[in-house]
Amino acid sequence: MDAVISSTGLAKTYGGVRRVDGLDLAVPAGVVSGFVGPNGAGKTTTLRMLLGLIRPTEGRAWVLGTEITKPHVYLPQVGAMIEGPAMTPALSGRANLDLLAVLGGHDRSRIGETLQLVGLAHRADDPFRSYSLGMKQRLGIAAALLPDPKLLLLDEPTNGLDPAGIVEIRQLLRRLAGTGITVFVSSHLLSELEAICDHLVMIRAGRLVFQGPTSELLARQLPRIRAVPEDSADLPVLARLATDRGNPAIISDGAVVVDAPATFAGELNREAMQHGITLVELAARQNNLEDAFFALTGSATGDTGITTLEAAR
Incomplete structure (x- = not known):
């Protein structure tokens, strides 16, 4: 074999x-x-x-x-x-x-x-x-x-x-x-x-x-873009701008996190400027193994202990 x-x-x-x-x-x-x-x-x-x-x-x-x-x-x-x-x-x-x-x-x-x-x-x-x-x-x-x-x-x-x-x-x-x-x-x-x-x-x-x-699993995952507006009141608007363009976005820890190709960062920056939103942080990163694991298991938690297992069921 x-x-x-x-x-x-x-x-x-x-x-x-x-x-x-x-x-x-x-x-x-x-x-x-x-x-x-x-x-x-x-x-x-x-x-x-x-x-x-x-x-x-x-x-x-x-x-x-x-x-x-x-x-x-x-x-x-x-x-x-x-x-x-x-x-x-x-x-x-x-x-x-x-x-x-x-x-x-x-x-x-x-x-x-x-x-x-x-x-x-x-x-x-x-x-x-x-x-x-x-x-x-x-x-x-x-x-x-x-x-x-x-x-x-x-x-x-x-x-x-x-x-x-x-x-x-x-x-x-x-x-x-x-x-x-x-x-x-x-x-x-x-x-x-x-x-x-x-x-x-x-x-x-x-x-x-x-x-x-491992490379095959990581290649399946879209990069994530993290955008932080100067004014936190702009978070919902920024998230909507990304979502309206077909890229799922959530608000987490004072930032908008978007599942999208890295090239979308430039587009999001332009859209933010057109809507009067100043970004103090804009970065794209490739998802890691932990991101892939939670995507596959359906878990939204960041803990790989037994609590994650229960949450993923």
Whole structure:
């Protein structure tokens, strides 16, 4: 099979609630693929099914060309970190990896290589308890790399990290993809996935919303023009000028926001001048992944947490 991860009608029900609902996945090889969705959308449940940790209620799935009913066949070529790394605090980073390599039957000679790859070679002999949260996450990824995997599955690897830690993980994932590993990373931090992902799988309430190249999704979205009049009393008039010309506009945070091609900015500026409206700000920007997500899910909120999921239903 061409796809590294694929499925047809994949579903999982817990207690009468359908957590994953008929996913048809197709993740190509050699990409960083973002698994996007609000908290509670079914991302972790899907990853657990792909790893053979739980059985699907319905449907079929394949990892590296092998059906997930035979995890012993494909798991030796898969690295994973689900819900954070589990390490022994008193042991050093190197000793933790050595223990995991012995338990997993992995080549212990790869420990130095993986520590170097995740940027922890200089702290390899320090106790795990002395690591920052970002370093702990990177050591967890190093553990997932011990099998020399073709596929790396990561569940919320930036969860709880400060901005510097998030940047560290972002750079690491790009380096890993450069070595030929396919990375499938779940997150609800859309801005971070936009920065690193070539490919996206987007779900809401367990259902597939979009999958394909990130560029394809972003190309579907019209740019947005933000116009701020000097006198706030002119906001309704400015919005009407845009809407009358076939470009939907809303008033938000003291500005008129218009979904329109960037070229419409000049026309809007001229119309404003003709109606005696002075603009103090006029700018066009391309929509980002967060804009695309909310457009697809029908949510008007800016939060990708569980409240967004409820609002989008």
